Amino acid sequence: MATETMTKCVEKMDFMKDWQNFRKTLHEGISAAKQFGASDDEIQEMAVQVGHFLNEKVCPSSKEEELLKEMWDVSSSDERKVLAQILFKMLK
Numbered sequence: 001m002a003t004e005t006m007t008k009c010v011e012k013m014d015f016m017k018d019w020q021n022f023r024k025t026l027h028e029g030i031s032a033a034k035q036f037g038a039s040d041d042e043i044q045e046m047a048v049q050v051g052h053f054l055n056e057k058v059c060p061s062s063k064e065e066e067l068l069k070e071m072w073d074v075s076s077s078d079e080r081k082v083l084a085q086i087l088f089k090m091l092k
Contacts, residue, residue: 023090023091026087026091027091030043030088030091033046040088043088044081044084044085044088045081047084047087047088048077048080048081048084051072051080051083051084055069055072055073071083
């Protein structure tokens with residue numbers, strides 16, 4: 001049963017499988033948040049909250065996702081904000 005659960009988790013959240021679509025979706029979400037008046041700091045805080053969720057609930061399915069999870073695990077609150085800021089820069 002554990003293998004089946006892990007497989008479902010991987011299939012649902014494998015971001016690296018379709019990186020371009022993932023980036024496009026994030027870019028659209030950030031643009032929508034800005035249209036609703038969210039500041040960069042608010043968007044960054046939302047990204048950190050999403051990062052917490054992904055780190056706790058999503059099984060890494062690639063070496064890249066495993067690395068991101070490991071980085072998140074050892075990062076301080078300020079470092080997590082920096083990781084979110086770097087991701088935003090990649091999306092521009």
